[in-house]
Amino acid sequence: MPSTDRQQAFLAGVRACIPLAPGVLLFGMVCGAAAAGAGLTAGQSFALSWMVFAGSSQIVATQLFAAGAPGWVIVLTGWIVNLRFMMYSATLAQQFRGESRRSRWLAGYLLTDQAFAVTLARVLDGRRDIPWFYLGIAAALWLYWQIASLAGIFLGARVPAALSIDFVVALTFIGVLAPLLRNRAMAAAAVSGGLTSVFLVLPLKLNLMAAALIGAAIGITLEKLWPTSRSGA
């Protein structure tokens, strides 16, 4: 692709990120504030934001840090949350076949749910400028995220506790969860994961990991029993 076409595709991606800004900025601030509130230093909180760069996983790690979980439990649980990126990576790789190693590594580092979802919609529209469009939206989203994290890290502590701002985390996740519940098997995975985390108390803070595995096992089992609820992605 000529470089002006690449530029245009990249800029189209940057523009496509604008509608995502309110949600991304809010979630990023919440993650930054949560990390700082859990007792991590500003440097550590920001490292979570650019090294892990995945909201759900950052929140999981933050909660486990605060609960005093062992390091290996934090790494393993936080990583399980991010396993879904492997699915995205497989799909995206087909679009990046002709691209340089540098752009493929950059594409990997910047991979998020939202950038992937918007790019996939464009692939299904039959557009051909996918790699640079993707890099545009993913880079813009990265920038939003880092700015929001810094704001959360430095401003989070000033929000009065009476405002129960910690509940924004639960609401953010409800916003991510609701659209996933497209069939009974997905709903069953969610319900069993939630019940497991409420009623099963395990040593070493292994509850979240157990909830993820039990929920996934129940979802897969029910998908076999109810052939109509086949997984789409």
Next chain:
Amino acid sequence: MADIAIWGVIAALGLATFATRLSFLALLGEGELPAWLRHILHYVPPAILAAIIAPQLLAGAPGLAAALDGPRTAAALAGFAVAWLTRSTFATIAAGMAVLWGLTLVQW
């Protein structure tokens, strides 16, 4: 946890996450996920998201005697309804926090 251990955990989680994201992109698009793995990956997100949300709706600690907190549960249900209808994270948070603050003000 010691400061250096925290850094180690963050770096390890970051590298593991990066490796997961890079996996197929580094392989030049060759290879495909085995079906069984795709199934597991498909069901982990709803399970773990719900597992993070559920304990935050409780009045106390998780366990067999766990009990729901009224205002938080009502706020979560309102947020869920808005999320289902609008698919907007922003609207979900706004609706949920409005319900939570409202119920807290009237001393549920």
